Amino acid sequence: MEHVDELIAAHALRALDPDDERAVEQHLAECEGCRHKLAEFEAVAAALAYAAPAAAPPLELRDRILGAAEPVVQPPVPPPVRERRRWWPRIAAVAAPGFAVLAIALAAWNISLRNDLGDTRSRFATGRVIHLANVGNVVTSGGSAILYADLKPAPSGKTYEAWVITGGKPVPAGTFDGGTGTRLTLTHDVAAGDSVAVTVEPEGGSAQPTSEPLAVGASNLG
Amino acid sequence: MTAGHTGKDPTTEHLSDHGLLALVAGGDREAFARLYDQYSEAAYSLAVRVVRDREFAADVVQEAFLAVWNQARTFDARRGQPSTWILTVTHHKAVDAVRREERRRSDPIDEEYEGRDPGAPVDEQAWLGMTRERVRQALRRLPDPHREVLELAYFAGYTQSELAERLALPLGTVKSRTFAAMTALRDEFARSGVTMEDSGTRR
Numbered sequence: 001m002e003h004v005d006e007l008i009a010a011h012a013l014r015a016l017d018p019d020d021e022r023a024v025e026q027h028l029a030e031c032e033g034c035r036h037k038l039a040e041f042e043a044v045a046a047a048l049a050y051a052a053p054a055a056a057p058p059l060e061l062r063d064r065i066l067g068a069a070e071p072v073v074q075p076p077v078p079p080p081v082r083e084r085r086r087w088w089p090r091i092a093a094v095a096a097p098g099f100a101v102l103a104i105a106l107a108a109w110n111i112s113l114r115n116d117l118g119d120t121r122s123r124f125a126t127g128r129v130i131h132l133a134n135v136g137n138v139v140t141s142g143g144s145a146i147l148y149a150d151l152k153p154a155p156s157g158k159t160y161e162a163w164v165i166t167g168g169k170p171v172p173a174g175t176f177d178g179g180t181g182t183r184l185t186l187t188h189d190v191a192a193g194d195s196v197a198v199t200v201e202p203e204g205g206s207a208q209p210t211s212e213p214l215a216v217g218a219s220n221l222g
Numbered sequence: 223m224t225a226g227h228t229g230k231d232p233t234t235e236h237l238s239d240h241g242l243l244a245l246v247a248g249g250d251r252e253a254f255a256r257l258y259d260q261y262s263e264a265a266y267s268l269a270v271r272v273v274r275d276r277e278f279a280a281d282v283v284q285e286a287f288l289a290v291w292n293q294a295r296t297f298d299a300r301r302g303q304p305s306t307w308i309l310t311v312t313h314h315k316a317v318d319a320v321r322r323e324e325r326r327r328s329d330p331i332d333e334e335y336e337g338r339d340p341g342a343p344v345d346e347q348a349w350l351g352m353t354r355e356r357v358r359q360a361l362r363r364l365p366d367p368h369r370e371v372l373e374l375a376y377f378a379g380y381t382q383s384e385l386a387e388r389l390a391l392p393l394g395t396v397k398s399r400t401f402a403a404m405t406a407l408r409d410e411f412a413r414s415g416v417t418m419e420d421s422g423t424r425r
Contacts, residue, residue, distance in 0.1 A: 010375070020382075052268050
């Protein structure tokens with residue numbers, strides 16, 4: 001398609017005439033490279049918003065909008081666990097039925113079931129899913145486990161650390177810096193009845209947790 | 223271009239924008255409120271600049287955030303940052319509104335500053351002010367003809383053929399100047415950290 005890059009840049013600005021807009025939208029549906037280019041230009045266009053003179057939104061607008069946010073229709077699942085679980089050794093198991101945990105994990109990860117079946121399969125094919133509220137989830141397959149998380153980068157001088165709580169005791173299972181799209185293979189197996197937790201630790205990690213967990217999740221499946 | 227989170231709820235404090243949006247997809251109003259608090263000023267400022275009417279701008283922002291609420295489940299992280307998506311939807315709605323109503327203004331960006339909520343945490347203001355300054359500087363560095371077509375397209379909602387007519391230029395010239403402006407900004411924003419490759423939130 002001729003001059004497609006020009007069209008994509010103008011599309012990000014919403015400045016295309018209707019014929020060009022139709023043509024580029026059709027092309028984007030078929031071209032992943034161009035979708036990536038569009039994402040780049042959309043980020044540029046969105047940044048332009050910050051060149052507008054600052055204007056404070058009216059306070060009542062917030063109430064209007066939050067009030068208008070109706071519950072979204074979805075499979076019946078318990079709401080994500082928000083309150084802190086008691087820390088070890090008095091962990092209360094998350095009593096979520098297997099289907100519900102999977103549904104939460106799917107909803108939380110915006111997995112498009114129409115695309116990327118490969119990804120979906122690799123996350124959920126044979127494994128159990130442990131949901132870590134406000135952190136992400138852990139998928140186990142056999143004994144090995146992978147943590148998927150969407151956390152802000154850890155503060156400077158600190159790191160996130162994953163723990164497997166087995167026999168009532170936390171065992172170090174790997175450290176990570178955070179950032180969207182974390183995928184960490186835990187360095188300790190997760191067996192039935194084990195739990196997984198994440199804490200913030202000093203850089204380099206700790207042998208034992210030194211802080212309250214961000215989340216604790218127990219596997220009740222399999 | 224993502225903001226630091228300094229909200230009160232400890233359980234969502236560590237989440238990136240992608241994490242918050244994932245919660246929104248599950249119907250979490252609190253996560254939605256966090257995203258609103260982070261980006262409503264940027265969205266509203268943009269809407270006011272485009273539609274030139276505060277009430278109208280509030281309606282645009284409402285439409286945009288409710289679209290985010292309803293469509294969060296379909297958001298693909300490969301599209302980029304949630305903040306980009308929120309502002310893209312806002313811009314789209316604002317431009318559509320302007321075209322429907324046929325109200326447009328093409329004043330150059332003025333420097334009026336309207337003040338903000340004095341209760342907002344200081345580090346949020348610093349981040350916002352810094353981003354504003356970087357974007358404005360990058361725009362000032364563009365050659366005048368490039369900046370002109372870009373600003374008219376983005377803030378006044380003109381299409382490329384309307385710009386060609388208005389500026390008495392060949393359509394091809396409008397297209398190439400727009401493209402030159404966008405690629406220059408893309409590189410400049412990447413260099414100055416306004417747009418970020420990964421999800422990292424700013425501190």
